[in-house]
Amino acid sequence: MNRKPMNVMFNLIKLVGPLVPVMSIAVITGVIGFLCAIFIPVLGAYVISGLSYSFTTFVYLILAMGLLRGVFHYIEQLCNHYIAFKILALIRDKVFMKLRELSPAKLEGRKKGELISLITGDIELLEIFYAHTISPVLIASLTVIIMVVFISHYNIILGLLSLIAYVFVGVVLTFVSGKRNGTLGDDLREEASYMNSFFLESLRGIREVLQFNYGQKRLDKLSELTDNVNNMKKKVALNTGFNSGLNGVSILLSSTIFFGVSVYLYKNGQVSLEGVIVPTVAMFSSFGPVIALSRLGVSLSSTIASGKRVLDLLDEEPITEDIYDKESVQFEGVKLDDVSFSYDDEMILDSIELEIEKGKIFGISGKSGSGKSTLLKLLMRFWDVNDGKIAISDRDIRDINTSDLRNIEGYMTQNTYLFNDTILNNVKIAKLDASNDEVIESCKKASIHDFIMTLPKGYETNVGELGESLSGGQMQRISLARAFLHSGDIILLDEPTSNIDSLNEASILKSIYENRGSTVVLVSHRISTMKICDHIFKLESGRMS
Ligand SMILES: Nc1ncnc2c1ncn2[C@@H]1O[C@H](COP(=O)(O)OP(=O)(O)OP(=O)(O)O)[C@@H](O)[C@H]1O
Ligand SMILES: [Mg+2]
Structure with missing residues (x-):
């Protein structure tokens, strides 16, 4: 300016x-x-x-x-x-x-x-x-x-x-x-x-x-x-x-x-x-x-x-305006209609059409940099699409109250950030009024409960005290526990198993599979992870094949 x-x-x-x-x-x-x-x-x-x-x-x-x-x-x-x-x-x-x-x-x-x-x-x-x-x-x-x-x-x-x-x-x-x-x-x-x-x-x-x-x-x-x-x-x-x-x-x-x-x-x-x-x-x-x-x-x-x-x-004007005062919406699936998006000049997603049915596990694969994480961020409406439209239950997400959208969608990012607080509170940020039992339940689903119990202070262990001693896989599973706890209508999981050994992977996949009450969008490189998906879409440099 x-x-x-x-x-x-x-x-x-x-x-x-x-x-x-x-x-x-x-x-x-x-x-x-x-x-x-x-x-x-x-x-x-x-x-x-x-x-x-x-x-x-x-x-x-x-x-x-x-x-x-x-x-x-x-x-x-x-x-x-x-x-x-x-x-x-x-x-x-x-x-x-x-x-x-x-x-x-x-x-x-x-x-x-x-x-x-x-x-x-x-x-x-x-x-x-x-x-x-x-x-x-x-x-x-x-x-x-x-x-x-x-x-x-x-x-x-x-x-x-x-x-x-x-x-x-x-x-x-x-x-x-x-x-x-x-x-x-x-x-x-x-x-x-x-x-x-x-x-x-x-x-x-x-x-x-x-x-x-x-x-x-x-x-x-x-x-x-x-x-x-x-x-x-x-x-x-x-x-x-x-x-x-x-x-x-x-x-x-x-x-x-x-x-x-x-x-x-x-x-x-x-x-x-x-x-x-x-x-x-x-x-x-x-x-x-x-x-x-x-x-x-x-x-x-x-x-x-x-x-x-x-x-x-x-x-500065926000890239996406917060929406209030719209009627709330019942989740009946997601549809992308001719969606195109670029951060700057380079087209990342080009004319994407896809439908995510309610209660299904929807896989997205594709090589690094093809726009998988970007697609999830568009579903979260961190950015608005340049062309086309994303709709939940046939309503454009630009017409859905931002707080409703956040409640409907649970999102596990590729990079976990843990606050300098107890493990309990770190998981709880996904649902502030959750009971301790709910937190434990979601940690079990994310296959991290047993590890937490080995720590001297258990769930009360401060993440800061662990310093850098949490492994990538452990952080990822805490992040996954957050996504489970959030319990929205749809969970977006970005590479939930990339740092996790096959034993834990199997148990996490089982949890995801059993959690089918929610719709799941699963981004992964791993063929073993993709096996549980009902549909798989392959993104290739912005186009689906
Ligand atoms: N905030 C941003 N601003 C500009 N460009 C970005 C931004 N975030 C991502 N990109 C670019 O968009 C492209 C797609 O990125 P994205 O993170 O969606 O890929 P991905 O398919 O998730 O890759 P990976 O498998 O490595 O996670 C990349 O070329 C990346 O450099
Ligand atoms: Mg990514």
């Missing part, structure tokens, strides 16, 4: 909405805090220019201001971070809601890595925007207005001069440093995270690295990556140094000019001596808030890039 930076900022700021009162407190305390800091030397200037304070009053005033500066700065930071973390929580919430809408297509897609970096990195980076960008801009603007009015009340020319100096440091230099830095901040973060994942990957693959004598090559690459990161960090440090140098010079130069002009005005009788000393000190000591802005230049471009990615995701 083509969003302009201004549009990104506007939309990010809109999210502050309900937190405007807290933001106001942050801004007000921020301004007062800076004024306290500024007026410590200004008080001194008053004393020098002859205003009669008693020395003790002067000391007390300065002490009070110093203390208040700290208190107000603390409140400001507290409010800003409160806002930032509240909004980040809100954004995370929105992103997860959106992912629920977009999944599973979005999560199955090939850009999963980008999604993970969005969830972990981009959202985190917005903290800078909410805690360190919005209110500093407001604080600087307000402080500048107050200072310009204060100085103008001595002399309008001096007021204008200070305004020019503030705008130069706060706006012009901020843009200059932003431009100089360009995408360096982003590039550095990307390169550093690539280096980290390369390092982790080398550790994870240490067995392969040792076995194939691949160590030196990985090490060389790692040194190269480290050098890159180092060089980029040097550039960032150089830029930061340059910017702060430029700021210092600009402040000194503009203060000197300011002083010169005020002396000139004094000589012409346009200002008093106090009108030279107080405004000069006030102006010189009031660059704090604008310097805070010039530091933003470095981070702003990457913050906006992150904001853009987050907003784009929130605006």
Whole structure:
């Protein structure tokens, strides 16, 4: 999506909405805090220019201001971070809601890595925007207005001069440093995270690295990556140094000019001596808030890039819309009518016609990559067909409530994912209100009950505790137990026996066969597994034979 930076900022700021009162407190305390800091030397200037304070009053005033500066700065930071973390929580919430809408297509897609970096990195980076960008801009603007009015009340020319100096440091230099830095901040973060994942990957693959004598090559690459990161960090440090140098010079130069002009005005009788000393000190000591802005230049471009990615995701349309409010449907079999489908340009399924009768076991075979799993995902409506239609009981599945569809269909995927929870709960996700007996029954059907009973804590064993010690076949059978427990009208099984020995295979097939109350769609390479099917369809590169 083509969003302009201004549009990104506007939309990010809109999210502050309900937190405007807290933001106001942050801004007000921020301004007062800076004024306290500024007026410590200004008080001194008053004393020098002859205003009669008693020395003790002067000391007390300065002490009070110093203390208040700290208190107000603390409140400001507290409010800003409160806002930032509240909004980040809100954004995370929105992103997860959106992912629920977009999944599973979005999560199955090939850009999963980008999604993970969005969830972990981009959202985190917005903290800078909410805690360190919005209110500093407001604080600087307000402080500048107050200072310009204060100085103008001595002399309008001096007021204008200070305004020019503030705008130069706060706006012009901020843009200059932003431009100089360009995408360096982003590039550095990307390169550093690539280096980290390369390092982790080398550790994870240490067995392969040792076995194939691949160590030196990985090490060389790692040194190269480290050098890159180092060089980029040097550039960032150089830029930061340059910017702060430029700021210092600009402040000194503009203060000197300011002083010169005020002396000139004094000589012409346009200002008093106090009108030279107080405004000069006030102006010189009031660059704090604008310097805070010039530091933003470095981070702003990457913050906006992150904001853009987050907003784009929130605006993304789901590939399949959830359906509500339709009449529920009784399962009477599935029909595919001239179904064609492609993920991108390449046609995966081309004009498929098939009928899955109720109560039958329907086999799908075909070589790897022919689209068997894709066909099951279409039946689940993870994607919508490009052409033709899939119907359950003659009703297009695009007209069936999504929750009804999920209840009708149980789906065992090719890749099992187990949550870091007990085995019991891992099976139970298929039917949250299932009794323990039901779970045990389905585990028996999936031929995994005996194994679970050999574990010291049985069904209460945490999958995490088993680490990687569950075999592929054991994971697969837990997944199958889920499918049995779900007990929909139709079960879709994607390669349920690919990792399972023939003894367990036979007992699983027997369970599937005895479970014929449900209709079964069985995808498998194994001839032995296909034997129990009533019909077998062979997919060949998108066409059935
Ligand atoms: N999310 C996706 N985006 C783009 N292409 C995909 C996606 N998922 C699968 N494909 C491609 O679609 C084709 C069919 O994949 P599918 O997983 O349906 O094959 P399969 O018949 O199940 O293979 P296998 O027997 O190896 O499991 C493959 O070429 C695959 O690369
Ligand atoms: Mg597959």
